[in-house]
Amino acid sequence: MKAEIHPDYHPVIFRDLASGEAFLTQSTRTSEKTEKWEDGNEYPLVEVEISSASHPFYTGKQRIMDSAGRVERFNARFKNFGKA
Secondary structure, three states: OOOOOOOOOEEEEEEEOOOOOEEEEEEOOOOOOEEEOOOOOEEEEEEEOOOOOOOHHHHOOOOOOOHHHHHHHHHHHOOOOOOO
């Protein structure tokens, strides 16, 4: 790697605002806010609106759309449209 061209890669706490869950990982993101982690060290805190802790796809609460039923209802509603 070339020296002085890469951003600073350091530990950061990400807090999910939807679920309140936090996790410590490495990132180039920075923040003015800091928080003390379980190991007793203080790290920058980045707040995110949604993460895998609250996203419906990852939590198993995803709703499946019934597109076939919607198409059938549309066709039934408008089957006589335009016929004189």
